[in-house]
Amino acid sequence: MHSRQITWNARAGWTPVKAEPDDVSLVFYFGAREMLACGTRYGELRNMFPMAHILGCSTGGQINNADVSDDEIVAAAIRFDSTQLRLVHQDIADAQQSRSCGETIGRALSREDLAGVFVLSDGLNVNGSELVSGLVAAIGPGIPITGGLAGDGASFADTLVGGDCVPRARMVVGIGFYGSAIRIGHGSAGGWDLFGPRRQVTRSSGNVLFELDGKPALDLYEHYLGPEDSKGLPGSALLFPIQVYDARKPDSSVVRTVLAVDHESRSMTFAGDVPQGWTAQLMRGNLDRLAEGAADAARQARTGLDASEADHQFSILVSCIGRRLLMGQRVSDETEAAGVELGSDTLRVGFYSYGEISPHAKSGICGLHNQTMTVTSFAEVGA
Structure with a gap:
């Protein structure tokens, strides 16, 4: 496994753009609604990585390692050596369909060698609790489910999600990771x-x-x-x-x-x-306690990853828009705290959300959380 970061802004476009796009299996991308709505950025990613699954969403701010920004799209291009992937997307009319939507995606992803699921969901037209309940009902309680609900800053007007398609409202995307080589660590904490x-x-x-x-x-x-x-x-x-x-x-x-x-x-x-x-x-x-919560979430993910320091690691950070609004100029305190726990060699991308999905730190049951920092870490062993 190997991951590398790329970013987009209006001045420079995508940087850096490298050759060998066929090696990329999966691309995550996160950006403001206004940047994603036209579909142009998705089209550019598709041209750059024709063989990859590409999924992303609108946000309340993008996380780029320790930095938090509003004026760029943050993406990670990942190559898996021994892990199979499957992506499923489902349109949803309203929150009443949340559980059935989760069940549909879960059934499509369910397989004996399923190791974990990452979910991105519309943030305004979905009941996140019911969505996760449907996923768990379909795939079982022993498979970790992580991810988040798309954001729209503090506007709450519209949220967009895309999975191998132009991002749009009222969409839920799940991607499954399969095989014995993949390792997935997760953590969630508030403060x-x-x-x-x-x-x-x-x-x-x-x-x-x-x-x-x-x-x-x-x-x-x-x-x-x-x-x-x-x-x-x-x-x-x-x-x-x-x-x-x-x-x-x-x-x-x-x-x-x-x-x-x-x-x-x-x-x-x-x-x-x-x-x-x-x-x-x-x-x-409390600002200090929120940063401590982010560190705790990262510590949980690192501890549960079951990988060695020699294995390449990649992490997605999903934090709540409420945390960002409260922390203001000190918002990087929590991303820096998470980075200290994950290690400087771990590429970290993510976004500020309207809800975070992760197993509960105490019960281990997957659910929807709010106002937490949630960390999902990936590695491949023997690869």
């Missing part, structure tokens, strides 16, 4: 602090939250945000995610972030399920 009282989810439907402790959910958020910041919803709510958990299951806790609000019904739509009867508590960020 947010809980505050305020614990509240019960008294009315919800899937990923739509109506009431906490019998009171409208949107009223609670507007109380904490104040009149001025409330005008910026849903984007301003990214600074106050919620942790939800089943009080009977200590390892069930997940973080949820807001995608949309409905002022008429006083409800809030989250990236994943907020089950009725669960306990919810608001969270807020």
Whole structure:
């Protein structure tokens, strides 16, 4: 296995462009919606790497090793020596189809020698929890599933995903990795602090939250945000995610972030399920703890990779747009912290998302996370 980085910007185009494109098996690319919508960049990648699977999505910012940018497309071209790949894409009409979409992709990828799945999904029209549940139901709980929901900065207008096609809205892409040579490590961690009282989810439907402790959910958020910041919803709510958990299951806790609000019904739509009867508590960020969370995620991925330092390694970092908005100019603190754990020789690309997909650090069950740094590391052994 070998990976190399390429980038695109309006001034220089793609750099560096090298020969031997037939050696490339897989290309990941991440960029702002405005850069990807015309399809030209995908077409250029297809011409450069005619034999490769090419998948990417729109973002809330691109990760290029330790740097975070908005004005370039970041890509990684990867050659696998002994690993087979299969890519499946599926259009989705709305969030109600999320589980069936996951099941369809999972069945198409399921095989005895499947070692892992990486998923990129539309970030606004999908219930990420149900999508992952469908994937797990089809391929089994023992196969790691990682990835993320596409982003659109803090605009929440439209998100794009492409898998061997021009990126478009309402698409989910999964790629399977097969064989005994591939090694996949994964990690996910947050670093947010809980505050305020614990509240019960008294009315919800899937990923739509109506009431906490019998009171409208949107009223609670507007109380904490104040009149001025409330005008910026849903984007301003990214600074106050919620942790939800089943009080009977200590390892069930997940973080949820807001995608949309409905002022008429006083409800809030989250990236994943907020089950009725669960306990919810608001969270807020601490910059140092967020960076420590990124380091923890990278440490988990490195430890679980089961590869030697001599094996070439490549990592994808998927972090939440809420973390970037809160960290501001210090956002590189988390990418640098992850890089220290992964090692300077490990190529790292990634993006800021509307949701992260990874096995839970404690339970090991694959699920949708919000406001985390999620790291997926790849290596081939004996190759």
